[in-house]
Amino acid sequence: MTDLLRLSNISKSFGGVQALKGVDFTIGKGEIHCLVGENGSGKSTLIKIISGNLQPDTGEIWIEGQVYKHLRSIDSINMGIRVIFQDFALFPNLTVAENIAYSQLVEKKEKFLNWKEIETIARIATEKIKINLDLDEQVGNLSVANQQMVAICRALTSDLRFLILDEPTSALTKKEIDQLFVVVKDLQHKGISVMFVSHKLNEVMEIAEKITVIRDGQNVATLPREEITNEKLVYLMTGKTITYSRYDKKIIPEQKLLEVQHLSKKNNFQDISFILHRGEIFGITGLLGSGRTELALALFGMDPADSGKIFVEGRKVRIQSVKDAVQAGIGYVPENRLVQGLIMKRSVGDNIVTVIIKRLLRNFKLIDSKEWDITVNSWINELGIKVAGSDIAVQTLSGGNQQRVVIAKWLAAHPKILILDSPTVGIDIAAKSSIHKIIREMAEKGVGIIFISDEIPEVVNNCNRIAIMRNGRIIEQINTSDVNEADIQRRVEMSETDSLMR
């Protein structure tokens, strides 16, 4: 296999911050490569250098044996390099055909359009990867997976040689990921190199031939797929060996806190029943599209269920709105804390008190500022939020600290039940284990916790029991003391292949 692209000794700094330090990187023709690294490790800087959007301070870029000191984005495009970013860069208001053909049309610089030509360009591209798309449909009506296919088809309208996919699987279901893999293999047969870029250990590793790990702006290692194990990868990405400590459950759950019976919502989930005890951590896991987040939203009243019963401490409650849920003692930390959980421009303190603001009101409905200070500071200390002061805007904090602020906000309300949806997504591994510690401490104080996550080791090691969800149903509830990680992983994935086979 000859090299398509070779980077040698690439460095780049931004105002004193060294983003890349002497990176060497090679990709062969028709190779499937995976680039992994934590957030801030320099992955995106590297992609931008390859696509010519950034110029490296030092180093050389070789494409097909030709050396570039200053690779401009037009050079990169002319050499057949295309990047598909997470947002796909599509036009939701235009048809599939036009979206696919657009970059070709812009390149040709024709002033007038020929709609037949647009359709032909699009049809040829879709046929290349044997994908069936309605060319006249508006892209905004497509599923995320199909939008991704449109983006890939667009890349195929030119002489594509190297396709870079940025976090391609983060919003796809298992089935859709399999379809993507089929397409990627197909591209490989055509001699096109593909690089996946990811910040977590996941499915893309399956088909990568080589994996390059990048940490603190340096490439730590490039290894063939066979030599990589999960533990090794974690070590390479973080520089630390992390083993989750198994949660030693001090409280034996016996007192029923929440009971859900036959909860259903059309097109979301069906016939969900489970019991959560006081002081218990109840894990819910399942792939994207299994209905786990939708269930959480229903329990919190944001998207109420259609039918079924919910009991809190033996009393039947109706949860039709967030207000109902809060009154019933339920708190919720959303999956996307940036959008749903925090007011980014407000201070840490303001965010912490949003749920309990009424409790701080005194005469004439004015806020008791002394009480405000006491409350806010006690939570900042309790959860170890690293911040210079309570008046600092949340948007300046790191991911792990932001997550602590959301948790503090709900803990301040003293909930009986706390739903945590993917609380450790996108934060680094050290911060992760401290969040786990906080969760365990809450449970020890008697809070019932519903812990939603698709990271199996995390749920196995932190939960008393786990429910596995698939296609809107709970297919299994397991006691974590009875199983190990590999077991659960197999059950989650097997169930999917199972259903594919049927």
Place this chain on the structure above:
Amino acid sequence: MNKLLKQTEFYIAVVIIILSIVITIFNPRFLTAENLFDLLKSFSVIGIMAVGVLFVLILGGSPDVSFTAIAQVVEYVVVIMTLKWGGNIILAFLIAAALGTLMGSFNGFLVHYFRVPTVIITIATLNIYYGLLYVFSKGQVIFVVHPMFRDFANIKIGSFINQNNVAYGFTLMPLIWILVLFLGWYILKYTSVGRNIYAVGGNEVAAERVGINVFRTKLFAFSFIGLLSGIAAIVHAAIVQSAIPNIIVGQELNVIAAVFLGGASVFGGGGSVIGTFLGIMLFAIMNNGLTLLKISTYWFNVFVGAVIVISITISAIQKIRQEKSRIKIHIEEKAEDRV
């Protein structure tokens, strides 16, 4: 058929037909060629400007409100110029188009470089253009215009006589409107700049990434609305045969409402020339119908308000539906259900 039912244009057409039937039942004069010619003529000014409004709305959903001021300034300036130096109507159109384009492109520069919503910038320029007009004209009405305007207005294609022995015919003013509609439709559908307007309106970041020159696209749309405002100004001068400094300004919100009604999206990226035409026609017929049915035209304002609410609601519902349809989970059948 299914696709047709999804389109706003279809519903407006249905409403127009029903409304026309109702009005005709109460007053058969509605469906006479004379009334319809008249209707087209009197709405040709805002009809021409509406096409420009559509272009800017596709670009981002935020309306340009300064176009009436542009037309107002152009009308006044050209009327004075022709009075002083004469010339002919074609020259008047050219000068008007150039002046309008200039003022429109100024908006385009401001919108692109300050990255402020169009509506805010154009409120400012509306006041600048209109204010300067008042400063220099001192609000004086020009009652006598150059005869070229009257001559132009009197050209008729076909001549008919109604039952009261009054001659009428199809004039050039609505014809210009029709030409502008065709031009707008053609640009949006068959030219790269037209598609770029849709692309920028749909996703500006993506537009930049596929290599579209976003600034040039915006500049085109704003220049185009300026150009059409200039043309509309001459059509207006021909119809009213005077130059009153405050007669066009004040109609901008009605025009914008009609274009929203015609399916332009408040989020940008959506809208069509046919929809815009139907939107204006619905306004025209409503207005005409109220007169013919001897209902106070004050009701027209209520109608305009209701129309804005309805059309914005429709855009919003469509967007919400689009988002919801993407997060449907296929619920698995239970083993026992299948047996």
